[in-house]
Amino acid sequence: MSHELRTPLNAIIGFSEVLIERMFGELNEKQDDYLKDIFSSGKHLLALINDILDLSKIEAGCMELELSTFEVPAAISNAMILIRERATQHGIDLVCHLAPEVGEQRADERKFKQILLNFLSNAVKFTPDGGKLEVRATVEEDNLLSVSVSDTGIGIAPEDQAAVFEEFRQVGHHYTNKNEGTGLGLALTKRFVELHGGALSVRSVLGEGSTFTFTIPRQV
């Protein structure tokens, strides 16, 4: 099914991009503006389809983990690189604290990075310019690898904190830019963590910031 859903989007995204890139001549301002809307809406729809397909795969019990042993610090810095530019653009400080005992982990590396990236992209998205993001990785007593992302952002009201892990839930009244995000990020993240036998939690104070944490059993 995924092929059938993506194919028409390839045309929408591809043709609008070649026009935006002026591959076939100059555009006026309106044309450029509308094409960028077509392009970003196409991308948005594609992200939505990919997330929904992933979720339905998990629900059908068909999502397989591709386990390998990898260096956690490298995976973390990898994910951080992907967010750094966006953080810098908004004057957001990005720091990382790694406990020395955090080394190798056996897990699905791609999903591990995606979990972290979902935390990070939320943290950047919901933190006003000039804020600060901290990534922290430790090993806890009961042999759990714990990774958290803290931000100095808008925070989440206590009554909304459980809802953020549900599909299509975007909480708070700040949500004006409807085009940004699908509300599936944390729902997927939660499934990915659970597939690893782990758990997810949030601590947050409205107006001060949030900390999202995931823990998975340590395995090498």
Place this chain on the structure above:
Amino acid sequence: MKVVLIVEDNEKNMKLARDILQAKGYTTLEAVTGEEGVQVAIAQTPDLVLMDIQLLGINGIEAFKQIRANPSTQTIPVIAFTASVTPTDRSQVTAAGFDAFLSKPIDLKEFVATIKRLTETAV
């Protein structure tokens, strides 16, 4: 001028790949099935093949193997060009030994850069 063979069964994807490549100064050849792709590759020995994977008849991986098995085409670089992005699909493609992997939707910069790189290193 470098010649790129596009093997692709979707008309719009074909048009997009063709137009981008022609705008960048390549000559393009086209085939819409794996079988036809192999025939054109052998008959015309292009500088590069862009191969869709999900094709009717023989799929792109099989067509790629036939191109590699033929002495007149075995050194031609072949790029897997596919919308399938699951890890299993990807590892099948990687295991087959393609020279590169380009996913759909096209990322214009990556697309152009990969094709440039592979046509420039080819002798």
